[in-house]
Amino acid sequence: MNQPKKRERINDATPALNAPYLLWSLLFIVAPLAMVAVYAFLGQNNTFSLDVFRSLFATADGRRMWGKVFGDSLLYALAATVICLGLAFPLAHFMAAGRARAQRTMMMLIMVPMWMNFLICTYSWRTILETHGVINSFLSWLRLPGLKLLNTPGAVVLGMVYNYLPFMILPVYSVMSKLNPSLVEAAQDLGANRRAVLFRVTVPLSLPGVVSGIIMVFVPSVSTFYISQKLGGKGSLIGDAIEAQFMVPDYGKGAALSLILMAIILVCMMAMRRFSDGEEGSFIA
């Protein structure tokens, strides 16, 4: 009797399927990151050295300057993240309680600004905040003194909040809209008042959405370079410093600064991960 010919089953993993992507990701994801490390630690005669880092932090002036750059970046990004969370959480809560049609319309209205070019939106804020801009014209019409709004730290944080607020709203809303309403009812039946329901049921259950929202706002905020240049006068954040080094170009310094930025973000993420399960794909859920 003939042995049935062994056929390739469709559900078997084959190298032909995985090899192209593996190759692509090694070449264009892993290798570039390795290049960053190589350039950061490259010495005079192609040997490993800490010269680049030493040149950044050797003098007291250098330490003070870079301390301020990193400190400001962290502070601004943290402020933007907290404000985004404070604005987005109630909104997501209200949206999730609304009718299906209203929910869909709100989702659409929140997504439109995400699709707009962020450069031109950021630039438009200049028109609003300028000395003779929209807000100050309105103030002078009310016969109130004008305010200096543009080129302040507040304007930079505003730009971050504006650009990344949807990235906080969407994950928080997506978790809240899937919350089982009977859990809230059960808590109420068991005697919890509105505050207790909010802080002991709704908030803990929406934590995964909050965590991914925080990451999605914090990471681009801490590394931005356009917002700080257009709304803060001259860019003085870590993203600006990296961009400036690559325009010079001083690849070594730029790579070293990027490495420090990555380390900061990694530490922040690991701190956040303790709160969430770290499910795969939760980033674009």
Place this chain on the structure above:
Amino acid sequence: MKKQKGAFSAIYSALILLFLYAPMGVMVWFSFNASNSTATFAGFSLRWYGALLENPDAQNALRNTLVLALLAASVSVALGTAAALGIDRLRKHWVRALLLHITNLPLMNPEIVTGISMMLLFVFGAKLLHLDSPLGFGSLLIAHITFCLPYVILSVLPKLRQTDPHLAEAAQDLGCSRMQAFFKVVLPAISTGVVSAFLMAFTISLDDFVISNFTNGPSFQTLPLYIYSMTKKRVKPDMYALSSLIFVAIFVLLLLSNWAQARAEKRATKKEG
């Protein structure tokens, strides 16, 4: 009590929307400005929309952007769908975990780091191969495919998990080849994921500025890069006119898709009832 709460949430939502749409309102308003300022309004005029029609740079940039986004989305969807299929079938747990971790890297990394890391690779590669200018259309396309891939994989993979693997096997048992089984059974089952992956890749590529800024050359300019070079100087209202047109296009598109979705849902509930 309940009514009061509803009013409060409506006002709150309206204020957030006002904040989100304030720059767009300013943009549209000043695009009709008669003078060349983006700060003071001097009267209504359509001159900046007319100027746009006679601006070959902007039109060229728009065409480049569309070509690049279409190519990047097509290649990344093909490569990413194959990768998702491969990852889904991997039995060795650690290989799978490794691949998914690598896939997540560009999503976790700040865009600026992704941008400069690829720039370093291209510069280094050009030195190795003795090429003159490493940055141009080719490097831009590679960069766009690379940052689109994770989104494609992460939107196709969940769909693959939802499909029954036995269906494809049944198709094979009934005489389909592997290719036929894929195109007749697997692909239709994951088609919604593939389509949304394509749209996502297309729009991300369309809108990308940070990574493009570090991987493009002088020979090929996309719309975000063109806008960036314009905002380095004092912006004239023609940039606002261009953005207003884009805004209207996006709004109409989303409105249509929202409407189509609502209709489909209505029809579905009618059928059930």
